[in-house]
Amino acid sequence: MASSSVKSAFKDGVRDGAPFILVLVPFATLFGVLATEAGLNVFETVAFSVVVIAGAAQFTALQLMNENAPTFVVLASALAVNLRMAMYSASLTPHLGAAPLWQRAIAAYFTVDQSYAVSITKFEAEPAMTVHQKMAYFAGVVTPVCPLWWIFTAVGALIGEAIPASFALDFAVPITFLAIIAPALRTRAHISAALTAAALSLLLVNIPYNLGILLAGIGGMMVGARIEKSTEAKAEATS
């Protein structure tokens, strides 16, 4: 029955999203702590997380405001950090595009690194899923992830004291992303795309507003697409 398979897709999503609680909780708490240290009150700090709901961009904006950067620079830099969301949106479109507009609008708000990465891996592994199941799965992934982002921002703001630097919370994000991306390195095209992107990103690290990250990512995507195409052409030639 269709409704039961939608329900089980939601449950699968919750199960696959749950592990990220481990990294989101410290990361959200850290944002709360740093925001209060920068002089924001609890309401302002939580509003920041609810309205923007993007960790890396929030940290960027906070740091630049602390350095008294002009408002325009703060916005431009933080949005540049978030430009990858447009790519996530494009990448999800073939899977979620057929859903009703209101669902797509809600999904857009909840498009974050974790919900995107987990969902796209699932959608590509199981192309037979219907759009209902895919949307339910996406909602499932979001459920344990996003509310905790809000809640633990508030906790951090209320604790209000610095977490010792030896906890190395800065590294929670790289470790999460490595763990997410590693299983996706299935083919030569995927591996080459990832290596190219990483190498380019290191070369372009001095480009302002984090635009190097975006250029490096596009470079990686071009290499992946190129190799996929030539692999297909070879497979056709030999068959």
Added chain:
Amino acid sequence: MIDRTELWIVIIGLGIGSFALRFAFTGLVGDRQLPPWLLRHLRYTAVGILPALIAPAVLWPAATNGEYDIPRLTAAAVTLALGIFVKNVVGSIISGVATLYLMQFLLN
């Protein structure tokens, strides 16, 4: 001290801008067919953007003022290796964090 007006301009501007970026394709393109060359590129979005985002953070962490840091590098290597060979996300994350703390403990 952060100026209150500036703060709210940033929060609201960033909120609207981020939503626009997230809604750009899922919302506006919908189920119209995207060209095959674009779809081919989009399949590599995750393996392109995420490594680009973390590579500098792994090699030159801001927390150490950009100096490479052996505990962080080891933790990253362990996480990546386990992720590739064991394909278990939670297991890789926990092992990576454990490696980070262990190496910090051993080297300090």
